[in-house]
Amino acid sequence: MSNYEFGIVGLGVMGRNLLLNMADHHFSVVGLDLDAEKASTLEKEASSGHLIKGTTSPEEFVTLLKKPRAIMLLVPAGKPVDLVIESIMPLLEEGDIIVDGGNSFFTDTDRRVAELTEKNIHYFGMGISGGEKGARFGPSMMPGGHRESYERLRPIFEAVSAKVNGEPCVAYLGRGSAGNYVKMVHNGIEYAIMALISETYDLLHRGFGFKDDKLQEVFESWNNSDLQSFLMEITSEIFKKEDKTTGRRLINLISDVARAKGTGKWTAQNAMNIQVPVPSIDAAVTMRDISKYKMERMAASKALIWKDNTENVGETEIVSILKDAFYFAMLTVYAQGMSQLFVASKEYDYGLNLEEVVKIWRGGCIIRAACLDDFMHAYRRTPNSSNLLLDKQIASIMQKNQSAIRSTIKIAVDKGIPLAVFMSSLSYFDALRSETLPTNLIQAQRDYFGAHLYERIDMEGFFHTNWDE
Numbered sequence: 001m002s003n004y005e006f007g008i009v010g011l012g013v014m015g016r017n018l019l020l021n022m023a024d025h026h027f028s029v030v031g032l033d034l035d036a037e038k039a040s041t042l043e044k045e046a047s048s049g050h051l052i053k054g055t056t057s058p059e060e061f062v063t064l065l066k067k068p069r070a071i072m073l074l075v076p077a078g079k080p081v082d083l084v085i086e087s088i089m090p091l092l093e094e095g096d097i098i099v100d101g102g103n104s105f106f107t108d109t110d111r112r113v114a115e116l117t118e119k120n121i122h123y124f125g126m127g128i129s130g131g132e133k134g135a136r137f138g139p140s141m142m143p144g145g146h147r148e149s150y151e152r153l154r155p156i157f158e159a160v161s162a163k164v165n166g167e168p169c170v171a172y173l174g175r176g177s178a179g180n181y182v183k184m185v186h187n188g189i190e191y192a193i194m195a196l197i198s199e200t201y202d203l204l205h206r207g208f209g210f211k212d213d214k215l216q217e218v219f220e221s222w223n224n225s226d227l228q229s230f231l232m233e234i235t236s237e238i239f240k241k242e243d244k245t246t247g248r249r250l251i252n253l254i255s256d257v258a259r260a261k262g263t264g265k266w267t268a269q270n271a272m273n274i275q276v277p278v279p280s281i282d283a284a285v286t287m288r289d290i291s292k293y294k295m296e297r298m299a300a301s302k303a304l305i306w307k308d309n310t311e312n313v314g315e316t317e318i319v320s321i322l323k324d325a326f327y328f329a330m331l332t333v334y335a336q337g338m339s340q341l342f343v344a345s346k347e348y349d350y351g352l353n354l355e356e357v358v359k360i361w362r363g364g365c366i367i368r369a370a371c372l373d374d375f376m377h378a379y380r381r382t383p384n385s386s387n388l389l390l391d392k393q394i395a396s397i398m399q400k401n402q403s404a405i406r407s408t409i410k411i412a413v414d415k416g417i418p419l420a421v422f423m424s425s426l427s428y429f430d431a432l433r434s435e436t437l438p439t440n441l442i443q444a445q446r447d448y449f450g451a452h453l454y455e456r457i458d459m460e461g462f463f464h465t466n467w468d469e
């Protein structure tokens with residue numbers, strides 16, 4: 001039978017769950033993986049009556065699919081994507097569609113689009129967020145590229161995506177590699193918010209002696225407020241979890257050396273390439289990197305000493321100001337990511353609709369949060385906004401919470417607890433609201449040592465001065 005509607009290559013965390021999700025929605029689906037066990041368990045996992053098949057044979061996989069074929073790749077980004085394409089290409093026919101659902105680097109997608117378009121294969125990138133549960137029960141999906149191909153597959157994606165107020169968390173985002181680019185920035189925001197939560201944990205735990213139950217309560221109560229978000233919700237769950245072997249809270253048994261697959265670093269690197277400041281994301285990547293220097297940190301913790309000299313700050317007071325500081329910092333993180341998308345859309349001609357981006361992030365994805373509704377309304381008020389912090393309503397929240405972040409940072413400095421992402425967020429805010437910055441001095445220095453010229457505020461043109469004359 002060759003009438004399966006959709007095929008996925010890669011039956012790992014994402015591929016297996018997305019296929020099961022599609023089967024639940026009565027699509028006939030087939031999965032390909034080199035691992036025979038993954039291919040065979042797929043059929044056992046599906047509910048009875050669903051048309052779902054797993055195979056290790058690329059030939060069988062391709063033969064089973066209805067023409068023109070629709071194939072999604074959910075294999076690790078990089079070389080594996082090229083290897084899969086190479087292996088199935090000889091079996092495909094003109095008009096078939098390949099969707100890369102993984103976290104591919106956006107320029108790789110541009111290259112693959114160019115190579116496959118020549119062979120009349122439609123290729124597009126679609127970022128998917130929501131992890132294992134999202135893929136299984138409703139992710140947020142960020143497609144870009146070949147519009148007609150997306151439209152053909154739209155009913156499947158809309159059916160399996162998360163829904164907010166009945167609306168699917170998937171929408172065509174823009175040309176070329178727009179889908180992968182938006183997912184990359186989504187992950188940069190994810191890194192920074194995770195870092196903000198871990199810095200909060202550090203200040204409360206190391207700085208104020210909060211134990212697991214108390215931390216759990218704080219995160220849970222914040223999740224029941226305007227700080228509601230998926231990351232806050234899972235953090236509160238994490239503090240409850242007991243280790244089965246020792247009976248201790250698992251969080252205290254986990255190594256502090258953080259791993260990363262690289263999407264946060266790509267976001268920061270590309271932001272620098274297109275000259276968009278995203279200091280909170282930069283700091284989040286840096287703090288994961290510093291966590292790797294365990295030996296140096298162990299040595300320095302003994303050699304480089306600071307004695308806590310905090311004035312009396314009570315538990316209720318710190319939780320209250322930290323909550324407002326968190327809200328402030330979280331908004332600057334989203335604002336930075338969205339301003340990167342604003343510039344990237346022009347730079348790469350994506351034609352992004354930023355209201356649509358925040359709208360499909362409201363459900364299913366890792367960075368879903370109550371504040372995305374506010375952003376959606378902000379873009380509705382000003383569709384071409386270059387920075388969310390300029391929106392009147394967002395600005396009023398920033399205004400209300402700025403003294404809290406200043407106080408929080410002072411306390412952390414006095415305690416010697418690193419709040420790199422909070423600090424970067426505040427510096428971003430302070431730089432943004434500075435009509436003049438000290439960069440006139442940098443211009444003078446560049447001209448002094450390298451005759452790089454400078455511009456003046458009172459005359460047109462470029463100037464050079466012999467500074468040591």
Ligand SMILES: NC(=O)C1=CN([C@@H]2O[C@H](COP(=O)(O)OP(=O)(O)OC[C@H]3O[C@@H](n4cnc5c(N)ncnc54)[C@H](OP(=O)(O)O)[C@@H]3O)[C@@H](O)[C@H]2O)C=CC1
Nearest residue numbers: 010011012013014033034035074075076077102103128131
């Ligand atoms: N996990 C997550 O939360 C999320 C992941 N992503 C992205 O989705 C993509 C997939 O991630 P994930 O599912 O977690 O990864 P996994 O490693 O869990 O799964 C990848 C699967 O692809 C298989 N595979 C690799 N090469 C081939 C090949 N040539 N032919 C057939 N199958 C192959 C692997 O098989 P084997 O193990 O036998 O090599 C494995 O089963 C990645 O780009 C990831 O960054 C996106 C959002 C969330």
Ligand SMILES: O=C(CO)[C@H](O)[C@H](O)COP(=O)(O)O
Nearest residue numbers: 103129130260261262263366
């Ligand atoms: O895309 C994701 C979620 O949106 C993945 O979980 C991502 O791979 C996590 O990134 P890292 O391993 O670098 O922390």
